[in-house]
Each structure stands twice: as C-alpha cells, then as structure tokens.
Amino acid sequence: MIVNFCSLLYSSLKNGVAMMMSLRTAPSLPLIFLLVIHNVFSKNGLGVNYRHSHICALKNSSVIMSCTYTYPTRYKIKKVFWTKNPVHGEEPPDLSDDPEYSQRLQYLGDEQKNCTIRLSHVTQKDSQMYYFRFITDKPGEKWLGVPGVTLTVTELQVESPETVKEGHNVSLTCKSSCDLTDRATFIWYRNSQPLTERRDRNNQLLLQSVRREDAGRYSCGVQGHNHYLKSSDVQLNVTYPPKESLVEVSPSGEIVEGDSVTLICSSDSKPSCRNQLV
Ligand SMILES: *[C@@H]1O[C@H](CO)[C@@H](O)[C@H](O)[C@H]1NC(C)=O
Ligand SMILES: *[C@@H]1O[C@H](CO)[C@@H](O)[C@H](O)[C@H]1NC(C)=O
Ligand SMILES: *[C@@H]1O[C@H](CO)[C@@H](O)[C@H](O)[C@H]1NC(C)=O
Numbered sequence: 001m002i003v004n005f006c007s008l009l010y011s012s013l014k015n016g017v018a019m020m021m022s023l024r025t026a027p028s029l030p031l032i033f034l035l036v037i038h039n040v041f042s043k044n045g046l047g048v049n050y051r052h053s054h055i056c057a058l059k060n061s062s063v064i065m066s067c068t069y070t071y072p073t074r075y076k077i078k079k080v081f082w083t084k085n086p087v088h089g090e091e092p093p094d095l096s097d098d099p100e101y102s103q104r105l106q107y108l109g110d111e112q113k114n115c116t117i118r119l120s121h122v123t124q125k126d127s128q129m130y131y132f133r134f135i136t137d138k139p140g141e142k143w144l145g146v147p148g149v150t151l152t153v154t155e156l157q158v159e160s161p162e163t164v165k166e167g168h169n170v171s172l173t174c175k176s177s178c179d180l181t182d183r184a185t186f187i188w189y190r191n192s193q194p195l196t197e198r199r200d201r202n203n204q205l206l207l208q209s210v211r212r213e214d215a216g217r218y219s220c221g222v223q224g225h226n227h228y229l230k231s232s233d234v235q236l237n238v239t240y241p242p243k244e245s246l247v248e249v250s251p252s253g254e255i256v257e258g259d260s261v262t263l264i265c266s267s268d269s270k271p272s273c274r275n276q277l278v
C-alpha cells in the first residue's frame with residue numbers, strides 16, 4: 001500500500017499540479033510518509049521496491065525475492081546485481097561471484113525494471129539481509145535498495161504431548177520458527193508411513209479417540225516443486241488401563257505353613273503394572 005502510494009506521489013513529483021492535488025485531496029497525509037518516500041526514492045527518481053521485506057522459507061526450498069526498480073527514462077542501466085549485508089562506504093560485492101551462492105542464485109529479472117531473483121536449496125546460513133543494486137550510465141547515479149529483504153530459513157518440528165490416554169483426542173502441530181511466506185501443505189507420517197487422518201488446521205493433525213495402534217513415531221513434512229523437507233520423529237505413547245491381570249505365585253507348588261511366598265500381579269496395561277507382595 002505504501003509502495004503504491006510512493007509511486008503515485010513519485011509520478012506526481014514530475015507534475016507540480018498533480019502533486020498539489022494529491023496533497024490537497026489527502027490532507028491527513030502524515031509527515032512520516034514523506035520521510036518514507038524520501039528513503040525509497042532519491043530526488044532524481046532512482047528506487048527499488050521489494051514485494052516482501054521479510055521472507056520466511058523452509059530449509060532446502062527455493063526462495064523468490066520479487067523486486068522492481070525505477071530510474072529516469074533517459075538513463076541506461078550498466079549493471080544490476082544482488083548483494084548481502086553491505087558495509088557502509090564500501091562498494092557492495094555481487095552475490096553471484098560468491099561461491100556459496102553462485103550455483104543457487106538465478107536472476108529472473110531484466111535490465112529494465114524487474115529485479116526478481118531466485119535462491120534455491122536455502123540453508124540456515126542464508127538467513128541474512130539481501131539488497132538489489134543497480135548502476136546507471138550517469139556518473140555517480142547508482143542505487144542500493146535499502147532496507148533490503150530479510151530472509152529467515154526455518155526447519156520443521158512436531159509439537160506433541162509425550163503420552164495420551166486411550167480414547168482421548170490429541171492434536172499434533174507441525175511448527176516452524178517463523179510464519180511461512182508461501183503456503184505449504186503438510187504431510188504427516190507415523191513410523192515413516194504417510195497418514196490420511198483428519199487435519200485440524202493446515203499444520204495440525206487431529207487424532208480422535210486415540211487407539212493403542214496410534215502410538216508411534218510421528219513426523220511432518222512438506223513437499224514442494226523442487227524441494228522436500230521433513231521434521232525429526234517425535235514419540236507418542238498411548239496409555240491404557242489393564243483388561244486382565246495375572247497373579248504369579250513363587251515358589252510354585254505346595255507351600256507349607258510358615259514358608260514365605262511371593263505374589264506377583266502383572267497385566268497388559270501401559271505403563272505395565274507389576275506389584276509384588278511378599
Ligand atoms: C518479474 O519477473 C518474474 C520472473 O520472470 C515474474 O514472475 C514477475 O511477474 C515479474 N514482475 C513484474 C513486476 O513484472
Ligand atoms: C474428541 O473430539 C470429538 C469431535 O470434536 C468430540 O465429539 C469428543 O467429545 C472429543 N473427545 C474427548 C475425549 O475430548
Ligand atoms: C532437498 O530437496 C531435494 C529435492 O526434492 C531432495 O532430493 C533432498 O533430499 C532434500 N535435501 C534435504 C537435506 O532434505
């Protein structure tokens with residue numbers, strides 16, 4: 001929304017009358033907006049807009065950073081590239097020259113207005129800030145799109161109680177450390193077998209009236225076009241009361257008065273009960 005407004009006002013700047021009108025029709029325009037605009041567009045009309053300023057992505061997935069840039073039509077673009085964590089006062093390096101990125105980085109944009117990029121097979125180490133830079137043919141007329149795009153790479157984790165009583169309901173959640181920017185469809189597994197049980201919400205698995213057979217190792221995963229991610233396993237145990245009890249007497253056979261005997265009660269319950277009576 002701010003972006004749209006910025007470009008509206010930016011085009012208005014080219015036309016004094018239109019600018020007066022937009023200021024008059026929006027008298028409540030706060031000063032802060034003007035400051036933001038100043039930050040996004042320099043006075044000579046160079047600027048970068050990112051579709052998302054924060055991206056939360058799953059490990060091993062591909063991340064698309066959508067981006068557009070503007071500059072006066074009389075300018076020619078000499079160089080476009082992405083960089084990360086620029087150091088003030090130093091010319092930022094081109095990320096595609098970085099061996100850690102060169103194989104995974106794909107510039108999908110052009111040398112006109114689109115600066116979209118794709119980074120594939122992201123790892124935790126890619127959780128950084130990324131910036132688009134362009135250099136024009138006019139001396140000193142170059143631009144770094146600040147603030148950039150903050151990328152957070154997350155893994156999946158199953159949140160589940162350790163035990164549940166037979167017959168009760170239990171809900172398992174597939175969690176990530178940040179809210180995923182792209183919608184994901186989760187897959188659930190019990191002992192590595194995919195499940196078809198009902199979902200509570202997209203990332204939750206609802207087990208109703210839990211049976212003994214529901215006990216096992218649970219994990220969740222996401223399958224994308226060109227990536228796959230699975231959480232580690234979490235053990236869910238089901239507890240149930242005994243149906244039948246056994247009494248063992250030892251030593252067995254004939255017992256004479258005064259002898260000591262041991263009575264052991266055992267059952268099929270979980271956790272199993274073993275009571276000894278001496
Ligand atoms: C920029 O290019 C990408 C990849 O070709 C495309 O998906 C996207 O729609 C383009 N964005 C704009 C604003 O044209
Ligand atoms: C389990 O969930 C179902 C459906 O939501 C509900 O009808 C039932 O009462 C719940 N059982 C328990 C033990 O909470
Ligand atoms: C990443 O995704 C690829 C493509 O689906 C898959 O072959 C690979 O096993 C995944 N790597 C990890 C570490 O999950």
Ligand SMILES: *[C@@H]1O[C@H](CO)[C@@H](O)[C@H](O)[C@H]1NC(C)=O
Binds near residue numbers: 235236
């Ligand atoms: C769950 O069951 C496993 C295997 O039977 C056992 O090793 C583990 O200690 C149990 N965990 C809990 C919390 O009862």
